[in-house]
Amino acid sequence: MPNTVFPGDDPETGPDRTRGGAEPPPPELSGAQRAAISGLLRSIDTIAEELGGRFATAGHELAIVGGPVRDALLGREVHDLDLTTDAVPQRILELVDGWADAVWTVGIDFGTVGLRKGGLQVEITTYRSEAYQPKSRKPEVSYGDSLYGDLARRDFTVNAMAARLPEQGIVDPFGGLADLAAGVLRTPGRPEDSFSDDPLRIMRAVRFAAQLGFTLAPEVKEAAAGMADRLAIVSAERVRDELVKLMLSPDPRTGIELMVELGIAAHVLPEIPRMRLEIDEHHRHKDVYEHSLTVLDQAIDLERQRGMEPDLVLRLAALLHDVGKPKTRAFEDGGRVTFHHHEVVGASMSKSRLGALRFPKDVVADVGTLVSLHLRFHGYGKGEWTDSAVRRYARDAGHLLQRLHVLTRADCTTRNRRKAAALARSYDDIERRIDTLAEEEELNKIRPDLDGNEIQRILGIGPGPLVGKAYRFLLELRLENGPMEKEAVAAELRLWAAEHTP
Structure with a gap:
C-alpha cells in the first residue's frame, strides 16, 4: 500500500501543531481506493516511471497533484494530469526536452509548462504560492520549495493530496481523505486566508458542491458569505468559467441555491435573487425563483430523456427565462398579478448580464432568443394555429428549435395533472406538425420562391x-x-x- 502522510504533518519538517494540536490520522485507504490509485498510476505508467525517473535522477521531486488524485479516489475518469515539482520552469523544459511529443509554454509566467506524451496531456507546475493584493485582479506568484507548502496553498483539502513519482507514495497533510469520505469541502488553512488569496475559490466552492455533491463545512460557508464581495476583483472571464462548469454539472440547482443563500449571486447573477418575489395575503402568485429552478431541473431531465449532452445554452435559458418578471410585475384589480412582455425585457436583461460576464456572442444571442420565444407556444391553444403560424414558429427558432421544444416543455410546472397533460398533448401536436411540414417543405431551409x-x-x-x-x-x-x-x-x-x- 502507498505510504500515507497524516494530516498536519510536514514530510520535511515533522508534525505541524499550528492548528491546535495533533489531529487523528486519516482513515486507511480502502481496497477500492488503493485499486483506484493503482489504476491511475498503471494508466500513466510511462509518465510515472520515465518522467518521474528523469526528475529523480536530476535531483528533483515530481508528484501528481489535485484533481486527478481526487477523481481517481472518487472513481471518476481522469483525462489530463496536473503535476507539481520543485524544478523551476526552465529546468522543467530541459528535463522534458527530447521526451515529450509536444511542449507549450503559454502558462510559463505562472510557473506552468504544458506537454503531450502519447494520448495524455500534462501540465507541470513549479511549487508556488499565490496572493492577491486588495485591489488586484491578477495573483502575485512566487515559487516554493516543498510539496507540503504547495499543497497548503490549494483551495480545498480534497484537492490538497498528491501521489509522489516515481515511488507512488500518497501525501495527505490536511486530511483530504477523511473529507473525501465525508463529502465535505474544507480549506487546508483558514478559509478567510484561502478566499483572500484567491476570491474565485468562493465560486469554486459552490461549483464543487454542484459537481461532486459535496457540502460546505460551516466555516467555509461563513467565510464565503462574509467575503463574497471580494469576487469583484476577479476578472469576469474567470468567474464565467466557474459558472459554466457549475451550469454543466449534474446538479446546478444546488450551486445556484448556495450562491443565493451565501450572497454570491448578488455579485455574479444579481437578477437571480431578485426573482424571489414577496408573496402577501393580497397578491398571491408563484415564487418566480423557485419556479425557475424547477424549470432548470426539468430541462436537465428532458436533456437526459432525449439523449442530449449537457447543454449550456438551454440551461442558462431555463434559469433566466423569467428574469424579466420583477421589472414587469403589475397588480390589477381583483388581486391579479401580471408580467406583460416579461419575455422581451428578460431577453434584453439576459443578454446584458451574459455579455458582462464575457460569454461568447453566439451564446449571448442564443440564450436571448430562447428567453424571448419561451412564451410563444402559449398562444397555440388547442391547435388553432394555421400552418403559416407553425412555419413562423419554426423559422423564428431556427437552429434553436429543439432547445425551444425542451425549454417550453420544462416551463410547465403546474401541479394540476389535467392541465399539465393538456399542455403536453398540445406541444406533442405542435412538434408533430413541425415535423410534418419540415418533411414536406424542408422548413430549416425556407427561402422565398424567387431569388x-x-x-x-x-x-x-x-x-x-x-x-x-x-x-x-x-x-x-x-x-x-x-x-x-x-x-x-x-x-x-x-x-x-x-x-x-x-
Missing part, C-alpha cells in the same frame, strides 16, 4: 434596397402560403411592387 436575380429580372431593376424589401415580402408570402408556383409568385411580386415602387 434576388429573379426579382431584379421580373421588376426590371438593378441591385439596391428595393430588392431586399421584395425578398422579405416574398419570404412572408412563403411562410403564409407554403410553396407556390413561380408564375403566381411573380404576379404577387408585381402587385406588391406597384404599391411600393415610387
Whole structure:
C-alpha cells in the first residue's frame, strides 16, 4: 500500500501543531481506493516511471497533484494530469526536452509548462504560492520549495493530496481523505486566508458542491458569505468559467441555491435573487425563483430523456427565462398579478448580464432568443394555429428549435395533472406538425420562391434596397402560403411592387 502522510504533518519538517494540536490520522485507504490509485498510476505508467525517473535522477521531486488524485479516489475518469515539482520552469523544459511529443509554454509566467506524451496531456507546475493584493485582479506568484507548502496553498483539502513519482507514495497533510469520505469541502488553512488569496475559490466552492455533491463545512460557508464581495476583483472571464462548469454539472440547482443563500449571486447573477418575489395575503402568485429552478431541473431531465449532452445554452435559458418578471410585475384589480412582455425585457436583461460576464456572442444571442420565444407556444391553444403560424414558429427558432421544444416543455410546472397533460398533448401536436411540414417543405431551409436575380429580372431593376424589401415580402408570402408556383409568385411580386415602387 502507498505510504500515507497524516494530516498536519510536514514530510520535511515533522508534525505541524499550528492548528491546535495533533489531529487523528486519516482513515486507511480502502481496497477500492488503493485499486483506484493503482489504476491511475498503471494508466500513466510511462509518465510515472520515465518522467518521474528523469526528475529523480536530476535531483528533483515530481508528484501528481489535485484533481486527478481526487477523481481517481472518487472513481471518476481522469483525462489530463496536473503535476507539481520543485524544478523551476526552465529546468522543467530541459528535463522534458527530447521526451515529450509536444511542449507549450503559454502558462510559463505562472510557473506552468504544458506537454503531450502519447494520448495524455500534462501540465507541470513549479511549487508556488499565490496572493492577491486588495485591489488586484491578477495573483502575485512566487515559487516554493516543498510539496507540503504547495499543497497548503490549494483551495480545498480534497484537492490538497498528491501521489509522489516515481515511488507512488500518497501525501495527505490536511486530511483530504477523511473529507473525501465525508463529502465535505474544507480549506487546508483558514478559509478567510484561502478566499483572500484567491476570491474565485468562493465560486469554486459552490461549483464543487454542484459537481461532486459535496457540502460546505460551516466555516467555509461563513467565510464565503462574509467575503463574497471580494469576487469583484476577479476578472469576469474567470468567474464565467466557474459558472459554466457549475451550469454543466449534474446538479446546478444546488450551486445556484448556495450562491443565493451565501450572497454570491448578488455579485455574479444579481437578477437571480431578485426573482424571489414577496408573496402577501393580497397578491398571491408563484415564487418566480423557485419556479425557475424547477424549470432548470426539468430541462436537465428532458436533456437526459432525449439523449442530449449537457447543454449550456438551454440551461442558462431555463434559469433566466423569467428574469424579466420583477421589472414587469403589475397588480390589477381583483388581486391579479401580471408580467406583460416579461419575455422581451428578460431577453434584453439576459443578454446584458451574459455579455458582462464575457460569454461568447453566439451564446449571448442564443440564450436571448430562447428567453424571448419561451412564451410563444402559449398562444397555440388547442391547435388553432394555421400552418403559416407553425412555419413562423419554426423559422423564428431556427437552429434553436429543439432547445425551444425542451425549454417550453420544462416551463410547465403546474401541479394540476389535467392541465399539465393538456399542455403536453398540445406541444406533442405542435412538434408533430413541425415535423410534418419540415418533411414536406424542408422548413430549416425556407427561402422565398424567387431569388434576388429573379426579382431584379421580373421588376426590371438593378441591385439596391428595393430588392431586399421584395425578398422579405416574398419570404412572408412563403411562410403564409407554403410553396407556390413561380408564375403566381411573380404576379404577387408585381402587385406588391406597384404599391411600393415610387
